[in-house]
Amino acid sequence: MLAATDGPFPSSVELVLRRYAPLVDARGASSVGFEAAVAAMAPATKAAITADLKCFLAWCKSRRPVATAVPAEPETLVHYLRWLAKGSDTRTPAKPATLARRIASIARVHRMLGFGDSEPLPTQAGMVRDTLKGIRRDKRHRQRQAGPLRLGDAMAEGQGAPEGVTVKALLASCSTDIIGLRDAALISLAYDAGLRVSELVGTEVADLRQVGDGSGRLEIGHSKTDQLGEGALAWLSPETMGHISAWLLASGIGEGPVFRRINVLTSPPDPAGQQIVRHYIGAKPLTRQGVVAILRRRVLEAIDLGHVELEPGMEGDTVRALSAHSFRVGLTQDLFAAGEDGAGIALALRWSSQTTALRYARELAVGSNAAARVLGNLRRGSILPKNDCQAIDGDCASG
Template identity: 30%
Template sequence: MNAGSGGYGSAGEDTRAGCVCPPCRCAAPSSRSQGQNRHSGRNGARGRSLGRSRVRAVARARGAALSPNTVRTYATGWNSFCSWADAQGVDVSSAGSDDFQGWLVDLAAEGKRPSTLRTYRAAVVHRYSEWGGANPARDPQVGRVLSGLRRQAAQAGYVPKQAAPLRHHHIDLIAETAFEPRNNQPGGRLETPEQAARRALVDIALVSVAHDGLLRCSELLAIRWGDVVAAENSGGTLIYVRRSKTDQTANGAYIPVSQFASKALERIKPPNADPDALVFDMSAGTVARRLKAVARTAGIDAENISTHSPRVGMAQDLAAAGFDMAAIMVAGRWSTPAMVALYTRRLAAADSTIAKHLQTRQTHPSQQRPRNTNTTPQAA
C-alpha cells in the first residue's frame, strides 16, 4: 500500500507497515498505479521526472486532507476489513455490498459499538474513494444494515458513554487534594513531598487550562509557551490555539483563561522558557491517566473521566451561568450545536420553561394531609 495507490501516510512513503492485509488484497483494483508514468518520446526522461515529482506533490496534498488522528483511525478500520476479507477468502479489490454488510454484522457480534462500526465504514468508503470508480461501501443496503445494527444495540440496552464532566467545583477539589503524595513511583513507592508538589502543579495547570479553554486534548498538547500571551485590555491571559478539529487550515483562535489557570501556568513555567517548547510535553494517554488520578484523589468518580471531561465541564458551567448555545459553540469552537446540546441537555431540561412551570404547581388537594388525623370511628 503506497501513497500513489491511496495508502494512508505521507507521500512517497511505504505505509504498508501499518497494514496487516496481504499485499495481493491491499492493492488498488486497477493494475496501473496512479503514479505510473505516461510520458514518452523526445522529452521522455524530463517527462518522467516531472511526472514523479507531480505525483509526490499530489499525494502529499491528498494526505494533508486528513488529520493524523483520522489517518490512524481510518487505518485501523481498513485493516479490520482486510483481515476479515482475508479470513473469508474475499479479494478487497472486487468486494461487493454483501461483503461489507457481512463484515459489519460480524463486527457487531464481536461487541463493537455502533460508533465504531460507523467509523470503520467511513474508513472503507474513504479508501475506495481514493481508488476511484465504484464504491460498494456506499451502497444504500450497507447503510441500512448499519442503521439496523444501531437500532438493535439500542434495544439491547446500549447507551453511548459520555465523558463525565470536570466542572468548577471539581477543579477546586482537585486543587485542594493534588499535593497529597501518591504511590506512583517505581515499585509502588510513595512520592516524596517534593515529587508530589512538582506533579501537583502540573496537574492543576493541566486541568484548569483544559477546562477554561474548552480544549480538546490535541489542542491542549499543542500549546507552546509562545502561545501564552497577556491580554491587551483586561490584563488577563490568552492562549493561542493554532489549529483545531474544526480549524484544519490553522486560522487560529485566542481563548481566555481565568486568573487561577494563569497563575497555575506561571508556577510551572521554566525560567527563560523557550517560546517553541511545549507547555505540556506528554502523550494523550498520559493526560487521561493524570486526570483520572487527580479525580480519584479528590473523591470524584473517575470511571468516565477522560481527556474530554474538562471540556464537557466548562460547557456545563457556561450553560449553568446562562450563556446561550451560540456563545458556547463559539467558545468551544464547535461547528454544529449537536455536541453542545448533548453535553448540556440535563441542565437545559432542568432550566426549561416546562420545568419552571412544574415548580410553581401547587400540591393536588388529594395529596394534602387531612387536618383531622384521628381516623378512629367515633362512638354513636
C-alpha cells in the same frame, strides 16, 4: 498497486495496502491523487483509517471466498458488519458508532483509489445502510458521553453548586511541589479554554500571553475543526495565568511544550534514613495517555483528601466516567447553566455547529426546559416522601 514515489516514506495507509496487495485492485489509482488525499488528513483521521483498513483487509484475507476486498462487494460489507457486531470470546461486539466509522473509512479508501467517480460506492448500497440501521436498532445504544468536570460554583442565582468531582476539588488536591504546580496549571488551562486533549498537549509557551487585567490569551494554532490552521484565541482567567506562571517559573521552561513528563529519581536512604528526590523535566510534550493518567490520579487524591464526597464503592465508576474530554464537557455545561445559548457556546469552544454543545448540555437542559420552568412550582405538592417512593417501587416490582 500504487507505484513507488519520490517521497521519503510511504504513508501508513499505503503500507497497509501494500501488505494486502493481492486483495486490492489499485490499477486505476493515481499516485499523485493518493498522496494528496493522505496529506490532507489530520493525524488522528489518518490513524483511524489505517486501523480500520487493516481490520477490514485482515478479515477479508481470512475469508477464502473473498477474492478482492477493494473494490468491495456490498454483500461482503454486510457480512463484515455482522461479524463486527457479533463479537467473539476474544473480541467485544463493536458499537454502532464504531461500525459507522469503519464503513466511512472503507468508503474514504475507495475514493482515494479512484472508485466512486462513475458509479456509487459499495458502502452506499441499500443493504449496507439497512444493516447499519438494523444493528443500531437492536443495540439501542447511545454513545457514552464523558463525565463533566464543572468548576464547582453555582453559575446563576438560585442554583446549587455542582456535586461530585469538580475542577476546584482537583486543584485543591495539587500540592506546591513541581508535580503539583504542573498539574494545577494543566487542569486550570484545560477547563478555562475548553481544550481538546490534542490542543492541550500541543500548547507551547509562545502561544500564551497575559493582558493588562491579569487575564490571558491562548492562541490555538489548529484543532479538530480547524485543520487549515487558521487559528483561534481562547480567554484564560487570572487564576489560570497564575498557575501557568508558577509552573513555568519552577520548571525553568522558557520555550517549547508547556506540559511535559516529569521523571522522579529517588536516591537510596543515607545512614540517617534520608532520601533525596530529584525531578527531571523532559523535553517532549505529554501524551494523551499521560493527561488521562494525571487526571485519574488527581481524582483519587481529591477523594482521599476529602475534597470530593462519594458514596462508598463509587470511586472506580467515577474515575472511569472521566476523560481528558471532561473539562470541555464541564465548561459547556457551566456556560449553559449560566444562561449562554448554544451559538455562543459553540463559538467560545470552537465547534463548527452548536448541535454538539446542546447535546453535551442535554442533562442540564431537562432541568430548565419549558416543562421544568412552568410545572416546577405548580407540582411541588405531588413530590412523595422517600418512604412512599420506596413503597410504590415495591408494589410495581411485585406485580
